Amino acid sequence: MERFAPKKDVTTRLQTTFEVELAQSGKTLKVSEDMSILEAVGNAGVSVMTSCEEGICGTCETTVLSGEIDHRDSVLNDQERAAGSTMMICVSRANGDRLVLDL
Numbered sequence: 001m002e003r004f005a006p007k008k009d010v011t012t013r014l015q016t017t018f019e020v021e022l023a024q025s026g027k028t029l030k031v032s033e034d035m036s037i038l039e040a041v042g043n044a045g046v047s048v049m050t051s052c053e054e055g056i057c058g059t060c061e062t063t064v065l066s067g068e069i070d071h072r073d074s075v076l077n078d079q080e081r082a083a084g085s086t087m088m089i090c091v092s093r094a095n096g097d098r099l100v101l102d103l
């Protein structure tokens with residue numbers, strides 16, 4: 001299946017500030033409400049492959065080690081979302097105070 005547009009409902013969802021721990025890099029970042037995890041990770045000097053940056057291509061898929069995810073992408077199916085083991089860090093966010101990523 002190919003998708004060509006980001007989901008529309010995500011732009012109306014509340015943006016909150018949360019913390020992201022990068023397990024491999026040993027860094028903990030604050031992700032403010034006006035930035036994506038991808039931006040915060042890039043600002044910390046950690047490189048992640050990206051393409052669309054709209055949650056539709058899957059290039060930035062990142063393994064999640066712990067934390068509840070607010071999935072905002074159009075890539076993962078319901079089962080993958082429920083598993084909570086990966087996320088698209090260009091658009092998806094935390095559904096809580098903290099996420100731990102395998103970066």
Ligand code: FES
Pocket residue numbers: 049050051052053054055056057058059060061073075088089090091
């Ligand atoms: S860069 Fe395309 S889904 Fe994140």
